[in-house]
Amino acid sequence: MEIRHATHPSQVSGFGTADLRGHYLVEDLFPAERPRLVYSHQDRTVVGGVAPSSPVRLESPDPLRSAYFCERRELGVVNVGSPAPVTVDGTAYDLAHGDCLYVGRGAEDVVFGPGGAFYLISAPAHATYPTTLSRLADVTGNRLGGAEGSNDRTIYKHIHADGVLSCQLVLGVTVLEPGSMWNTMPCHTHDRRTEVYLYFDLPEDHRVVHLMGRPDETRNLIVSDRQAVISPSWSVHCGFGTASYAFVWAMAGENQAFDDMDHVAIPSLR
Numbered sequence: 001m002e003i004r005h006a007t008h009p010s011q012v013s014g015f016g017t018a019d020l021r022g023h024y025l026v027e028d029l030f031p032a033e034r035p036r037l038v039y040s041h042q043d044r045t046v047v048g049g050v051a052p053s054s055p056v057r058l059e060s061p062d063p064l065r066s067a068y069f070c071e072r073r074e075l076g077v078v079n080v081g082s083p084a085p086v087t088v089d090g091t092a093y094d095l096a097h098g099d100c101l102y103v104g105r106g107a108e109d110v111v112f113g114p115g116g117a118f119y120l121i122s123a124p125a126h127a128t129y130p131t132t133l134s135r136l137a138d139v140t141g142n143r144l145g146g147a148e149g150s151n152d153r154t155i156y157k158h159i160h161a162d163g164v165l166s167c168q169l170v171l172g173v174t175v176l177e178p179g180s181m182w183n184t185m186p187c188h189t190h191d192r193r194t195e196v197y198l199y200f201d202l203p204e205d206h207r208v209v210h211l212m213g214r215p216d217e218t219r220n221l222i223v224s225d226r227q228a229v230i231s232p233s234w235s236v237h238c239g240f241g242t243a244s245y246a247f248v249w250a251m252a253g254e255n256q257a258f259d260d261m262d263h264v265a266i267p268s269l270r
């Protein structure tokens with residue numbers, strides 16, 4: 001498991017492209033043989049992925065020093081591939097494209113079935129909430145933005161205070177309408193939570209230009225399909241695609257209030 005240390009915002013001033021990508025971008029997230037896992041010291045989140053060709057078990061990497069992955073953790077799984085099952089302690093859940101499985105603390109055996117591309121996001125958990133499947137088709141979306149802002153999009157919340165319950169994780173999927181390119185503009189920070197975006201359903205030859213950094217000193221990352229960006233609490237997180245796309249957003253930290261954002265006025269961006 002790769003370990004990523006937390007960074008101070010002042011470090012970003014001296015970061016070149018490779019530094020930015022090495023600290024904040026997660027590439028090659030969907031190997032077939034075993035999950036790729038990245039441990040981030042930003043709120044101790046683990047970001048991972050696997051696209052199995054035959055069933056793959058989630059192991060507990062040595063740095064966690066736990067008997068099984070979810071011994072002290074909760075896990076969100078989102079399928080960004082074809083429909084496929086995830087089996088938790090012998091119970092199979094069928095995940096269609098965009099569906100989310102919340103796996104509660106204490107689940108010992110998690111197996112990913114072939115055909116899916118499973119995005120994983122985990123945070124430490126102090127209590128056990130039930131393992132629950134949230135189907136994208138069953139979630140009432142929240143339509144935001146509009147064509148005039150090139151940001152006509154729908155936010156589907158899977159794990160949140162009024163949905164599937166968790167200790168820390170708040171997770172959803174945002175889908176842009178064809179012709180809409182911008183997510184999360186006007187942008188924001190939330191000093192109480194780390195947020196991770198996984199971009200998906202972006203055509204192979206297209207890219208998302210993701211903006212990060214302090215609002216008064218932004219940087220950009222050029223992001224391909226099925227790559228993730230870790231946003232420390234001090235960082236904005238927004239972007240525009242050269243084609244429309246979807247993304248999984250997931251947060252962990254001090255609170256779970258989705259609306260607790262420090263909004264950034266567009267003219268104040270630098």
Ligand SMILES: O=C[C@H](O)[C@@H](O)CC(=O)C(=O)O
Nearest residue numbers: 153155174183184185195249
């Ligand atoms: O804190 C919340 C997150 O940044 C996302 O939910 C934003 C988002 O999906 C969007 O505006 O499209």
Ligand SMILES: [Zn+2]
Nearest residue numbers: 188190195237
């Ligand atoms: Zn946010």
